[in-house]
Amino acid sequence: MDRRKFLKECGVVVTLGWGRRMWAAQRAKRSNVPNILYIMSDDHAAHAISAYRSRLAKVAPTPNIDRLANEGILFENCFCTNSICVPSRATILTGQYSQTNGTLDLGGRLEPERQYLPKLMKQAGYETAMIGKWHLKQEPAFDYYCVLPGQGSYFNPILRESGGQWPKNEKRFAGYDSRHSSDVITDTSLKWLKGRDRSKPFFLMHHYKAPHDNFENAERYDWLFDDVDIPEPVSLWRQPNHGSQATRGMGTSIGKRNKRRNMGMHMFVDQSLTDEQYKRTAYQRYLKKYLRCIRGIDDNLGRLFAYLEKTGQMDNTVIIYTSDQGMMLGEHDYIDKRWMYEESMRMPFLVRYPRMIKPGTRTDEIINNTDFAPTILELAGLKAPGYMQGRSFVPLLRGKTPADWPKSTYYRYWMHMAHHNNPAHFGVRTKEYKLIFFYGLNYKKGGPKPTQPGWELYDMKNDPHEMNNLYGQPKYSTVVKELKAELLRLRNQYNETDDRYPHIQRVIDEYCDR
Numbered sequence: 309m310d311r312r313k314f315l316k317e318c319g320v321v322v323t324l325g326w327g328r329r330m331w332a333a334q335r336a337k338r339s340n341v342p343n344i345l346y347i348m349s350d351d352h353a354a355h356a357i358s359a360y361r362s363r364l365a366k367v368a369p370t371p372n373i374d375r376l377a378n379e380g381i382l383f384e385n386c387f388c389t390n391s392i393c394v395p396s397r398a399t400i401l402t403g404q405y406s407q408t409n410g411t412l413d414l415g416g417r418l419e420p421e422r423q424y425l426p427k428l429m430k431q432a433g434y435e436t437a438m439i440g441k442w443h444l445k446q447e448p449a450f451d452y453y454c455v456l457p458g459q460g461s462y463f464n465p466i467l468r469e470s471g472g473q474w475p476k477n478e479k480r481f482a483g484y485d486s487r488h489s490s491d492v493i494t495d496t497s498l499k500w501l502k503g504r505d506r507s508k509p510f511f512l513m514h515h516y517k518a519p520h521d522n523f524e525n526a527e528r529y530d531w532l533f534d535d536v537d538i539p540e541p542v543s544l545w546r547q548p549n550h551g552s553q554a555t556r557g558m559g560t561s562i563g564k565r566n567k568r569r570n571m572g573m574h575m576f577v578d579q580s581l582t583d584e585q586y587k588r589t590a591y592q593r594y595l596k597k598y599l600r601c602i603r604g605i606d607d608n609l610g611r612l613f614a615y616l617e618k619t620g621q622m623d624n625t626v627i628i629y630t631s632d633q634g635m636m637l638g639e640h641d642y643i644d645k646r647w648m649y650e651e652s653m654r655m656p657f658l659v660r661y662p663r664m665i666k667p668g669t670r671t672d673e674i675i676n677n678t679d680f681a682p683t684i685l686e687l688a689g690l691k692a693p694g695y696m697q698g699r700s701f702v703p704l705l706r707g708k709t710p711a712d713w714p715k716s717t718y719y720r721y722w723m724h725m726a727h728h729n730n731p732a733h734f735g736v737r738t739k740e741y742k743l744i745f746f747y748g749l750n751y752k753k754g755g756p757k758p759t760q761p762g763w764e765l766y767d768m769k770n771d772p773h774e775m776n777n778l779y780g781q782p783k784y785s786t787v788v789k790e791l792k793a794e795l796l797r798l799r800n801q802y803n804e805t806d807d808r809y810p811h812i813q814r815v816i817d818e819y820c821d822r
């Protein structure tokens with residue numbers, strides 16, 4: 309062997325040796341970080357999960373989701389910052405409030421360069437995937453994706469898969485046992501998990517379309533709940549002092565005879581029934597259709613967890629279950645979400661990771677969806693970048709509450725009177741109180757309906773179902789003053805002032821001091 313060839317080979321050997329050592333070091337480092345399985349459903353209210361112990365817990369148990377609570381942690385006070393699909397998803401991926409990430413309403417989108425969470429996870433050495441409902445219009449910035457276009461279909465869905473040209477990379481997948489989207493999405497995630505590169509940890513966002521309206525379940529659940537009477541909330545019938553001049557008569561009522569599709573609940577309800585019978589029947593229909601979709605999710609999670617167990621990945625995987633926001637299930641006689649009221653604003657949030665979390669933990673500390681990305685990044689061994697506005701709650705997972713943990717959360721809904729007649733509003737929620745301001749808008753002819761502005765104050769400890777608006781009662785004037793100051797502080801801190809929306813700012817300036 310000549311000298312040059314010899315040195316060249318030595319060089320190669322030296323390089324390979326160095327590379328191997330680096331690889332081994334990185335692998336060792338990676339072996340300390342967990343896989344992260346982030347499961348999110350669409351419109352799954354916390355009170356439709358039995359671990360949340362609501363009126364529905366007995367009739368519609370969710371054993372697989374409950375397992376995460378029994379073997380991990382359940383957050384009682386996890387809140388959405390804008391209770392509607394697209395903005396909530398944008399907030400989760402950016403760690404930012406709506407005015408900062410620019411996604412205020414359903415028309416919003418999120419360009420690949422602003423999909424911070426998957427991009428940072430990829431840089432950290434994770435294999436990333438996004439499977440199921442996406443809804444952010446632009447191409448997902450993941451190593452692999454297989455997503456529904458827009459809302460997608462419940463049955464035999466078309467999916468857009470990575471590797472082609474977005475958004476033309478659509479195909480219909482054949483060969484599944486059932487054509488229902490929850491089954492197809494689970495099958496797709498299982499296929500990806502089985503075929504992936506096991507030398508890297510994974511970050512999988514596994515998103516169901518269910519139980520979004522029109523609540524279509526897989527055929528095997530068609531008769532589920534047939535012989536069951538779903539308990540009604542008291543506020544379906546009686547709520548003497550809920551709401552304000554801004555909200556009474558607004559929203560979509562369960563009992564309203566409506567020719568619109570109304571989430572399928574009015575189909576086949578006998579129009580000759582009395583008003584009371586009609587409302588009772590519509591409620592049963594709405595809830596049963598919704599809960600059948602949830603049973604489909606829970607059963608599919610059983611399949612996903614069984615695979616992780618079989619492959620020895622259950623305990624080194626952080627499993628998160630949540631929904632993009634909550635849902636009104638007849639409370640205050642409402643359907644749909646959007647409201648800052650509890651059932652719509654609350655997100656279910658459960659985490660299982662036995663290496664960090666004590667089984668059966670429940671916490672009432674307040675978190676919101678801007679905190680998800682910073683938390684996932686810390687679990688992956690990264691620090692959240694300064695442009696994220698949320699804060700990591702890893703200390704809460706460990707059972708420790710930092711002394712300066714936030715005592716309040718901010719909320720804002722923008723889509724004034726769109727789709728379900730909800731006036732736009734913002735507010736603040738603490739463990740004790742909730743203050744909401746419906747700012748009312750006087751649009752010109754052709755725009756949305758003008759509405760009255762109004763304030764609502766609820767005592768969350770003594771009136772958890774928000775039956776009694778206390779705003780204006782002299783006894784609460786100090787509380788209101790403090791909450792208004794906190795609301796203003798949060799709006800400034802999170803860049804949620806309305807500098808770019810002077811027509812809204814004018815109304816706010818006029819009424820906020822009252």
Ligand SMILES: [Ca+2]
Pocket residue numbers: 350351392393520632633
């Ligand atoms: Ca949603």
